[in-house]
Amino acid sequence: MTQNLTDLELAAPRRRRRPRVTSLAIGGTLVAILLLAALFAPLLAPFDPNAQIISARLLPPSSAHWLGTDGFGRDLLSRVIYGSRPTLLLVSLILLLTIPVGMLVGICAGYLGGWTERVLMRITDIFLSLPNLVIALALVAMLGPGLLNGALALALTSWPPFARQARAETLALRRSDYLAAARMQGINGLRLMFGHILPLCLPSAVVRAALSLGGIILSAAGLGFLGMGVQPPTAEWGSMVAEGSKVIFDQWWVAAAPGGAILFASLAFNLTGDGLRDRLDTRNAN
Amino acid sequence: MARFTAEAGSARLFWLRGGRLATGLVSLAVTLLGLLAFTFTLSHLSPVDPVLQIAGDHASESTYAQVRSELGLDQPLLMQFWHYLTHLAHGDLGISRLTNSPVASDLLRTFPATIELATCSMIFGAFFGIVLALVAAWKPGSLVDNLARLVSLLGYSVPVFWLGLLGLLLFYAVLHWSAGPGRLDDIWIYTLEPKTGLVLIDSWLSGDPEMFRNAVAHLWLPVVVLGLLAMAGITRLLRAALLEESSKEYVTLARAKGASRGRILLLHVFPNVRGTLITVLALSYATLLEGSVLTETVFAWPGVGRYMTTALFASDTPAILGSTLLIGGCFILLNALADALTYLTDPRTR
16 A cells, blocks of 8 residues: 555656645644644633533533533533543553554564464454454443543554554565674664664554544544543543534534544544655655 | 466466465454454453342352353353354354343344445445546546545544534434434334335335335435445545556556547556455445444434444443444455455456
8 A cells, every 4th residue: 555655656747746745734733733732721721621500501602602512511612622632642542552562563473474473464464354443342341431441442453554564564674784784793683673673664653653543533432422432521522422412403513513623633633644654655765 | 288287287276276265264264263252252351240140149159159150151261162152153142131132133133224224325435436536536636636535535534423413413403305313204113014124125115105215315314424434435545546557557558549538547447446446345345334333323223333332331241242243243254355356356466
């Protein structure tokens, strides 16, 4: 896939390159906004996200409440801003779990070869062909809902792409001159794998991470929507949409606002991933 | 001599193919076994103690031990896994606590609804996805191409349950174009004879055109919402494949000989990406089966996805694991089918 897109980029007319670069710029800006919102949520949010004012229930968007209020009279804008926190926390947890595992499996498989490689890649393929959301739902149903369990459940099916990519890169690197040079200096085994191969595989792992983050955010929101993610009253976008779905026909903004935030976050990472991939590939092609 | 080598060659090819088939089947079996091991492990992770469920909270120690051994829980894990497999082979998935009927029959009852929704969405998504990708690849960089990329990017990033809710709001509550959640209006839901389990066919067979029209009015919105999801993926991957194929030399040659861009795209390039197309379609179908979990919840569509989510709220372990097995199994089979079809249609992979 990566290779195909390299060819594609080379063959495409020059004027097509322009919007590609801006997709990274737009995506990066959106991700930055998201990170800043999560970081400075207490400063940005006009109200306490959990303060319930029963007299101000289900108010439409107005100058006081820009996105309106929900069924408990909580300010939706504040909740949407605070909702970026569990989402980003979940995403970082998943990355912390999947990248090391995936790269470990991939580099071991690519470097050691033989039976180790066959067994490891078979395991990877098994996990790759499991449905992400359904497996996560089943796991969370057994372990109990929550941020950590949600991250574990989604990580279980999210690491195989990292392993596959790391293996492919390791295979390509195995015959390179500088690894031969390193070997001649007596660097071997673990030190070669993690001191010399790992750093060279990292950039593509970062791109892969950015590409898969959009999907992970959607799955995480789906978990929240089905009540299997972060538990209320914590503001979480998926569960906020679920709350809003009860009043969708009369007070549409309660579901519309957090859903828009999910779209925003997913779009931000998808754009960044696309842009990063093109950047990295062009550099490799040159 | 030459004939002899040719024969030997074809014999070798036969064995190669047979070997390839065997490898494929073995890896499919191993993957399915992996899924089974997963659900088996999950059933042991469940916080609900199956012994207490039967013996009650105040059972004496000896009763507890007896029930435990009757359930086979005192045996080694590997034996328990074997029992689990033999039960499954007999179609025994346990009894749902929610519906009080065997999970297997519940799944058989709900699966047609999911298949109907996913298949209709697939037809919608495949048709518009292929058309959009062709139009985009016809003039890369044009307005249409950029529009196609934007649509597929949005379709890729939008949470499907939210899109469904907004669709209901607009087309059901405001415009009244859709008949809303469920498969049929209440007046028909009890008179419908479930022959195939597919509401379109059943209502057609009933001979009541009003009922069929009502079924279509219920079906089209979830189909479009789920179909947009498929369309986004198909457009994205097919467009990339078409553009890559268009950069090859034979396309330049055909252009130099005076063939039009549209002719080359349709008659030369498109047939050559069929391997990618088949893989993409099979994988989209698998994604749709999974996506139906969320869509069915929003549209109160009585399929496996909704069955699973209702079971989730009731922590009905057998039902959750049964639906996981069914959806996971379909997912794995479709993945394997994609591999096999790619192998059969693309000689380069042989």
